Amino acid sequence: MQRESPSGERYFHLRWKRARRNKFPVSSYRLESGEKTDMEFPLTSGNLQGGDHDSDCAMVYFDLETTGLGNSAEICQIGAYYAEKDFSRYVCPKRDFDSGAAETTGFYKKDGILYLRGERVQTVPIFEAWLHFLEFLESASRSVVLVIHNRPFDSRFLLRDLLTFELIDNFRRLCIGMIDTLPLCREIFPERKQVGKRYKLQELVGDILGKEHASGSHNAVVDVRNLEKLLKQANVELEILKKHYLPLSKLEYSYFKRKKENFLKYKLPNLPRDITKKIIVADEISYEDLVRAYAEGRETGVKLLLPDEKKIRKPRVSKKQSAVEDITDSLTGLKISS
Template structure:
């Protein structure tokens, strides 16, 4: 079997949000393809949940967005999505990939696109989506891994740690992880999906199934004194 064809452009993307529930909002959108990258921020229309702020470092004060106490430049959600579509078009209808995106990022992206009337523009700019979580599960099912979260996979396959929960760092790490996984064209085709196959609301957690939201652990730690993935 041959590996996925190199001429198929790939875009790795990730979102950081105000929380993990179905009503959360986008705060950061990042994408990477080869040496090209996109990294944009949004002042969300709702407050950051405490746990999300703890994990990501984002705070909103007086309609300004801060990342680890530093003011970051922001755009409207429409500007961010239009820029994302333009980035995709520049690469000629690429395949969009992300970790656990079918359960979380894509439903949230779909809601935002629909809300601004941009869904058709996005769909015409891509050839499909692939979730690297089930992809990794299939490729690595014989290795006895307990966790398939991205940070653990990067550590296991690449031997490095990185600054997780920053969308740009996440997509760069995923791009390297994908290179190590080397999925076949047949597997990519089998895992490919479109927005039509996505639920309209994200699940309550960005973590893989079976995991509590990260800040629940913080709350329990405070009261008392991502993600250990269950094997299939």
């Protein structure tokens, strides 16, 4: 029987405290070749021509299709490509597709059945889809770097689901980082911006590989195959790849910071954004810490909670009276007992 995962406020703070205890962004992965850290850039040869850069690392092209762009959107397809092998799993989402997403991707749902461009597709539960994806990564028999066009979008849903289903440790053993090809393409094709062309994958593929390749875009399997062809044709140099690589631990750290910012915005909507960001940088301060300090000492308690400016060169949270007042004002309307 699958163990129930903690959720909501308690879930977030458990993950954040664990991240702090493990002192992200440093983490290690034991591979067959020995012990490495995911802070290392794993690719070692000069370009993409001819396949993988190095026998110690597999570059897996990855893409998701979703019901929309917002945080509440759900995944409807997971796609990947590596060494002439495709991976694809369709998932029937619980929520309906946004009109824009349905028009762009061709996916829609009717009577609990998922359709793609008018044809019914075979679906699996989302948990099962992620298990199959992890098995696909494991089949590479070496550490994996995911190559993604617009990584912040896809990695947000990937990390959200893997954390929710408690599969993140399995993923950490397989994947050491990600490369974002959106800023990479902006760098290697600067002339597009000069003539007003965009860097969407479908448009890049149509202009560089030919219109016939772009016809099936917004199907995750087609997109990952096209992305691999695009990078091979561009003959991308190692140093450019390195600039757009992030280790998994940094991605997780950024994800937790964003979750904490959103959580504080939800709990304290009147708290100014600059104060919120400074609280996030001082990542030992949680919402519970703020509430406890306010309950015990009101404005004085909040002031004492913030780091001592005299002990650090660049204060992570300003102790100016205005900042303290902003935090205190945000907490004033809450039902807090001292």
